[in-house]
Amino acid sequence: MKVLRAGKPTYVVLALFTAGSLFPLVWTAIAASRTNTRLAQTPPPFWFGGNLGRNLSIAWTDAHMGTALLNTLVVAGTVAAGTVLLSTLAGFAFARLRFRGSKGLLALVVSTMLIPPQLSVVPLYMLIAELSWTDRLQAVVLPALVSAFGVFFMRQYLAQALPVELVEAARTDGASSLRIVWHVVFPAARPAMAVLGMLTFVMTWNDFFWPIIALTQNGSPTVQVALTGLGRGYIPDQSVIMAGALLGTLPLLLVFLVFGRQIVGGIMQGAVKG
Amino acid sequence: MSDETVLLSPASSPATGRDAGGRRQVWRSRRYRWDLRLSPYAFVAPFFLFFTAFGLFPLLYTGWAALHQVELTDPGAMTWVGLRNFTRLWDDAFFWNALRNTVTIGLLSTVPQLLIALCLAHLLNYRLRGSAFFRVAVLTPYATSVAAATLVFVLLFGRDYGMVNWALSTVGFGPVDWQNGTLASQVAVSTIVVWRWTGYNALIYLAAMQAVPGDLYESAALDGASRWQQFRHVTVPALRPTIFFTCVVSTIGATQLFGEPLLFNGGSGATGGSDHQFQTLGLYLYEQGWVNLHLGRASAIAWAMFLMLLLVAGAVRLVRGGPR
Numbered sequence: 001m002k003v004l005r006a007g008k009p010t011y012v013v014l015a016l017f018t019a020g021s022l023f024p025l026v027w028t029a030i031a032a033s034r035t036n037t038r039l040a041q042t043p044p045p046f047w048f049g050g051n052l053g054r055n056l057s058i059a060w061t062d063a064h065m066g067t068a069l070l071n072t073l074v075v076a077g078t079v080a081a082g083t084v085l086l087s088t089l090a091g092f093a094f095a096r097l098r099f100r101g102s103k104g105l106l107a108l109v110v111s112t113m114l115i116p117p118q119l120s121v122v123p124l125y126m127l128i129a130e131l132s133w134t135d136r137l138q139a140v141v142l143p144a145l146v147s148a149f150g151v152f153f154m155r156q157y158l159a160q161a162l163p164v165e166l167v168e169a170a171r172t173d174g175a176s177s178l179r180i181v182w183h184v185v186f187p188a189a190r191p192a193m194a195v196l197g198m199l200t201f202v203m204t205w206n207d208f209f210w211p212i213i214a215l216t217q218n219g220s221p222t223v224q225v226a227l228t229g230l231g232r233g234y235i236p237d238q239s240v241i242m243a244g245a246l247l248g249t250l251p252l253l254l255v256f257l258v259f260g261r262q263i264v265g266g267i268m269q270g271a272v273k274g
Numbered sequence: 275m276s277d278e279t280v281l282l283s284p285a286s287s288p289a290t291g292r293d294a295g296g297r298r299q300v301w302r303s304r305r306y307r308w309d310l311r312l313s314p315y316a317f318v319a320p321f322f323l324f325f326t327a328f329g330l331f332p333l334l335y336t337g338w339a340a341l342h343q344v345e346l347t348d349p350g351a352m353t354w355v356g357l358r359n360f361t362r363l364w365d366d367a368f369f370w371n372a373l374r375n376t377v378t379i380g381l382l383s384t385v386p387q388l389l390i391a392l393c394l395a396h397l398l399n400y401r402l403r404g405s406a407f408f409r410v411a412v413l414t415p416y417a418t419s420v421a422a423a424t425l426v427f428v429l430l431f432g433r434d435y436g437m438v439n440w441a442l443s444t445v446g447f448g449p450v451d452w453q454n455g456t457l458a459s460q461v462a463v464s465t466i467v468v469w470r471w472t473g474y475n476a477l478i479y480l481a482a483m484q485a486v487p488g489d490l491y492e493s494a495a496l497d498g499a500s501r502w503q504q505f506r507h508v509t510v511p512a513l514r515p516t517i518f519f520t521c522v523v524s525t526i527g528a529t530q531l532f533g534e535p536l537l538f539n540g541g542s543g544a545t546g547g548s549d550h551q552f553q554t555l556g557l558y559l560y561e562q563g564w565v566n567l568h569l570g571r572a573s574a575i576a577w578a579m580f581l582m583l584l585l586v587a588g589a590v591r592l593v594r595g596g597p598r
Contacts, residue, residue: 006397006400006402010397010400010402011402013397014397014398014402014408017394017397017408017411017412018408018411020469021411021412021413021415021469021473022411022414024418024423024426024427024469025414025415025418025426027426027430027437028422028426031426031429039429039435040434042434042440043440044436044437044440085320086320087321089320089321090317090318090320090321092317093313093314093315093317093318097313097314097317098314099311099314099315105322108330109325112333114523114526115333115580116526116530116579116580116583117530118530118532118556118575118579119333119336119576119579119580120329120332120333120336120576121559121563121576122332122336122339122344122563122569122572122573122576123331123332123333123335123336123573124328125349125563125569126335126339126344126349126350126569127327127328127332129349129350130349130350143328143329145324145328146321146324146325146328146329148325148329171310177309177310177313177316177317202417205419206419206420208419208421208532208533209530209533209556212536212560213560213564223419224419224420227419227421227422227425228421228536228537231424231537232537232540233540238429241425242425242426242429244425245421245422245425245426246422248419248421249417249418249419249422252417252418252419253417256410256413256414260406260409260413261406261409261410263410264409264410264413264477267413267474267477267478267481268477268478268480268481268484269481
């Protein structure tokens with residue numbers, strides 16, 4: 001590993017990058033604490049005003065951000081848990097069990113990994129319209145459970161973290177496959193399950209294209225649907241729009257504050273293996 | 275559940291005990307065989323159930339839907355129209371405009387994003403105090419949704435009261451009309467993409483840099499290579515596969531660009547600006563399907579996007595001389 005020590009210029013440039021990364025977020029909070037009239041003056045505000053509470057409460061009720069936050073929590077939580085479960089089971093089978101067709105099935109899954117969602121959006125819409133799922137949360141939960149990345153990620157992890165001998169030993173002891181999954185695979189997979197869960201939660205929380213199509217502002221919106229409604233003139237007050245953007249982003253920022261290191265680790269891990 | 279418990283069971287007489295034990299053993303070994311043979315399928319089945327219904331089926335059915343007239347108002351009714359959706363697209367100026375914009379915005383966002391990410395990763399690879407903080411900090415834009423980010427950038431790029439134009443005016447430039455100018459609006463949309471994804475790509479490069487063996491740098495330093503030369507002649511070549519990987523992922527991301535141009539437009543629909551100046555293919559697909567209600571034509575656009583990706587992939591394969 002390279003151990004060159006950083007000089008002062010490095011810190012200065014990194015500080016600039018940090019400022020650039022954080023500035024739009026900080027300014028969201030500044031704009032959310034002002035009034036609409038103040039935002040239509042020049043120069044723009046650089047410090048907080050006293051209007052944050054009012055704007056947040058308007059965004060919470062009138063712009064459905066309260067409902068939207070709850071819905072998104074349910075959706076992202078369910079999708080994360082479901083994806084981790086499905087991916088771990090399938091990933092274990094692909095990594096450690098021999099069965100006919102396993103190579104072909106895995107190749108099929110991996111080959112769909114990089115296909116844009118636009119390619120399947122029309123039939124998907126026809127499907128949920130047929131099932132009368134439009135504007136219901138299952139319309140965004142169930143399709144999101146299909147994570148080719150998740151299966152691949154768990155397979156790669158288990159292929160190196162779960163020794164074949166351990167599975168064989170459990171079998172010789174007479175453990176059924178289900179017991180092996182519960183007592184051997186899950187404990188071995190736990191770190192990767194946590195990372196996959198967090199990444200899936202973040203991705204689902206921010207999922208945009210499909211929820212915009214499947215859900216509506218006044219029905220059961222996710223945060224992104226409610227924010228889109230705001231952006232398209234649902235409430236024409238810029239400071240309230242910024243309060244909505246703040247509400248929609250804060251939960252994930254909290255997740256980052258607590259699990260930031262793990263998420264960074266997960267992305268870097270996935271990069272090396274992927 | 276070992277064999278001794280059966281054999282030593284005091285409740286049964288020796289004869290029947292052996293008999294029952296034998297039967298039990300047969301049954302157990304049969305169950306074991308079935309378990310061994312079938313459990314793999316049981317473990318992949320839940321995933322493939324969803325995969326077939328919500329992944330594979332829609333993907334393939336798009337091609338079929340593209341050959342029909344399907345309206346959003348009644349998605350169940352399909353009328354066969356052959357290739358008409360495609361020939362229409364060929365003569366559609368808005369389609370070609372969207373294709374052009376997708377390519378321009380794709381280049382404007384991908385190239386700077388990856389170059390900056392490479393430099394950023396290089397800096398993060400030094401021994402740093404507070405390195406965990408910097409890594410999380412540059413990743414925070416990734417935690418911000420397309421919608422939230424675009425809403426903020428719409429204000430920052432406002433023509434009359436935006437921060438960007440104010441900053442430009444202090445050095446004597448501007449004001450730039452970031453909404454209505456063709457190139458200006460495309461630069462603004464690209465900026466949002468660059469802001470959200472640079473840190474993420476930097477971390478991917480950083481992971482690859484940490485896998486480069488240190489003695490490569492040591493011998494380069496012994497040969498008198500400066501830090502820049504080390505970066506240029508050791509780091510970049512070692513990262514070539516990773517750079518290729520991020521190029522592929524970013525290109526695919528650029529092809530499907532949708533949320534930024536939709537919301538950068540404010541309230542006026544999915545046109546991508548008053549003059550369609552920043553309408554991308556992804557946005558045009560949405561406009562055809564969910565504003566103009568023509569799902570069949572939207573499917574044709576989806577296939578055109580797929581074709582485009584295949585062409586790019588083919589070109590890359592030609593240039594690189596086969597897959598890695």
